[in-house]
Amino acid sequence: MSKLFKRGVSFDGMDCIKDSSSAAYMQAGKASQSAVSWYYQANYAKFTVYFGVVVIFIACIKNIWYRSSDKVYLKSHQKSLNPSLISSLVAVSTSYGRYIGYKPINSYICRVLALPTSLGSLLFVIASTAYLACYCFIPHYWYRGCSGFGTPPLAIRAGVMATAITPFLYVLSGKSNMITLLTGISYEKLNGFHQWAGIITLILSIIHVVPFMYQAMAEGGASFLAETFSSKDYWSGYPPFVLLVVLCVGGNSWFRSRIYEGFLHLHWMCGIAYFATLVWHINNALDMQRYMWGALAFWATQLIYRALVKTAFRPSALFLKPRPATLTKLPKGTYEVVVTNVADMKWNPGQHCYLRFAGSRILDNHPFSICSVPSTVSADSNELRFIIVPKKGLTGKLYKELDESITLKKKVFLDGPYGGTVRDPLSFDNLSLISSGSGVTVCLPFLTHVTQHIAKSIEAGTAFIPKDIHFVWIIRHEEHIDWIREQLEQAVSIAGDYVTIDIYVANRKEIPSDKTGTIDSPAETEKCIDSSYDSRSTFPMGINIHYLKPNIEQIVLDSEKYLNRKTMFVSSGSGSMRKSVGSGxxxxxxxxxxxxMNSRPYPIEEIYLHTEAFGW
Structure with missing residues (x-):
């Protein structure tokens, strides 16, 4: 067998080029195909899909388990303090996984290659890559004795595996997708795996090409290589390969953060072109077009669902009509957008919408976290509130328009809501909300939602689970408190001792000695640019202001003494802050x-972390 697949210009005394029409050559070609069949290579596409399906199935079971366990805990937490054996085993197993999975990784390589920055996600990527690498490289043989005996098995394996990843690639690209529906994992968290799938597809595409080039060069040199790659079967592969390179390179966070609008439009156009040219290149070989039609079916379905359910194309009274929005300046270079006429919308804490403003930049579509919660009185009074820190592009243009007037009226198209968590915050005994800057727009709705529930329960005389809510917010300027001052005061007034709010002002030059409340040592404060704002004297008890940059990880660790059976952490803000929370x-x-080993009257069953960020 090893002699049959010996590579070189000659094979068993035959010249791989000159003797290509001889009977012995034909016989050797049949023997090569018999040993490693061309048709068998299609199975490697199935092996690739099986891996993805199994992973999704496991994530789906996990989603069902936690949804149901949250409902059970809501109903029976007062009746049973001892979890079942199965629940205990799941809790312990999950905690080991989270102990590894939540650990952050501060790696330059991860940032450059768009790899996950949490240890758990990175280990999954490594394991998945190893699985694909084993199926690609371990089976033998890589090459045939002569190129005329058929295509190199290594090239075909890599090609069909890249094609099999295509359905996952397109499903993971959608804001409303089947994987999110089954697993409960929001699309922006899946986006990291979308990028990884693209990179793996590119690597497999390179592996797909190299054996053809190597064998042609080995047998006939540069002239034979040029002749081989001038045929249609080969040059039809150039467009999808180039487009895939553009998609992978352009999707890197470095480019996205600098030319977001350009990246967005280039990405979807290249994605359509890549699909079309790949279908052309496959040309029905090994029935690989089935994977492409599957990808198209999933892709089209989620686009139609998104259009009819999430956007202005929904069949309602607002079909293709924008909604009224009011833009108002806030302190320190920020502004808020309040969208009314949203009685037809439902959303949960932590979710976000894409806003498309009618006018000159109608093509710009940006995600913003919803800072408000649905009204508990009437859906007609619902409004979506967004706090926006202007950057380049659309947000900066709108802020410049506000320079001319304090308030600005606009029309806006909504796309959403998306994101959030499938876990019910009302089923946790402790809720710790940690944010920085405008990331507070993610955490504030959780605070409002839970405190409103506590107020209702107290009024009705019914039991409720959340007993301790800790809200931590790190800001640069004290004026930022006015963004959400009303909501913070309302939360403390209706939930009382159940809520503790700590606001850390990281930039403070002087600490006035005449202010009441919590003031930290001047030696611990950082340099900053403003000390004129004076709002703290009117804050109610329960809202504490600290003038220093806190140690976030230590704040998380210090919460140990307050933890009950189930605790939920929610974090949103800077990357460094989220890493500190994850580590804690x-x-x-x-x-x-x-x-x-803990001397507690009850076991700690779960400590869950939910993070939100738009760094993808």
Whole structure:
């Protein structure tokens, strides 16, 4: 067998080019195909799909388990303090996974290659890559004795595996997609795996090309290589390969952060062109077009669903009509957008919408976290509130328009809501909300939602689970408090001792000695640019102002003494802050899998972390 697949200009005494029409050559070609069949290579596409399906199935089971366990805990938490054996095993197993999974990775390579920055996600990417690499490289043989005996098996394996990834690539690209529906994992978290799938597809595409080039060069040199790659079967592969390179390179965070609008439009146009040219290149070989039609079916379905359910194309009274929006300046270079006439919309804490403003920049579509919650009185009084820190492009243009007037009326098309978490915050005993800057727009709705629930329960005399809500917000300027001052005061007034709010002002030059409340040592404060704002004297008890940059990880670790059976952390803001929270929550997992060593009257069953960011 090894002799049959010996590579070179000659094979068993035959010249791979000159003797290509001889009977012996034909016989050797049949033997090569018999040993490694061309048709068998299609199975490697199935092996690739099986892996993806199994992973999605496991994530789906996990989603069902936590949705149901949250409902059970809501109903029976007062009746049973001892979890079942199965629940305990799941809790301990999950805590070990979270202990690893929540750990952050500060790696330059991860940032450059768009790899996940959490250890758990990175390990999954490594394991998936290893699985694909084993199926690609371990089976032999890589090459045939002569190129005339058929295409190199390594090239075909890599090609069909790249094609099999295509349906996942397009499903993961959608804001409303089947994987999110089944697993409960929001599309922006799946976007990291979308990028990884694209890179793996590019690598497999390169592996697909190299054996053809190598064998042609080995047998006939540069002239034979040029002759081989001038045929239609080969040059039809150039367009999809080039488009895939553009998609992968352009999708890197470095480019996205600098030319977001350009990236967005280039990406979807290249995505359509890549699909079309890949279908042309496949040309029905090994029935690989089935994967392409599957990708098209998923892609089209989620686009139609998104158009009819999430955007202005929804069949309602607002079909193709924008909604009224009011833009108002806020302190320190920010502004808010309040969208009314949203009685037909439902959303949950932590979700976001894409806003498309009618006018000169109608093509610009940006995501913003919803800072408000649905009204508990009437849906007609609902409004969507967004706090926006202007950057380049659309947000900066709108802020410049506000320079001419304090308030601006606009028309806006909504796309959403998306994101959030499938976990019910009302089913957790402790809720710790940690944010920085405008990331507070993610955490504030959780605070409002839970405190409103507590107020209703107290009024009705019914039991409720959340017993401790800790809201932590890090800001640069004290004026930023006015963004959400009313909501913070309302939360404290209706939930009382159940809520503790700590606001850290990181930039403060002087600390006035005549202010009441919590003031930290001047030696611990950082340099900053403003000390004229004076709002704290009117804050009610329960809202504490600290003039320093806090140690976020230590704040998380210090919460250990307050933890009950189930705790939920929500984090949104800067990348460094989210990493600190992730590291702290990872360390707290020891309280779950070492619960038998803790002198507590009840076991700590779960410490869950939900993060939100638009760094993708």
């Amino acid at each position: 929550v990872s360390s707290l997992q020891t309280l779950v899998f070492n619960s038998d």
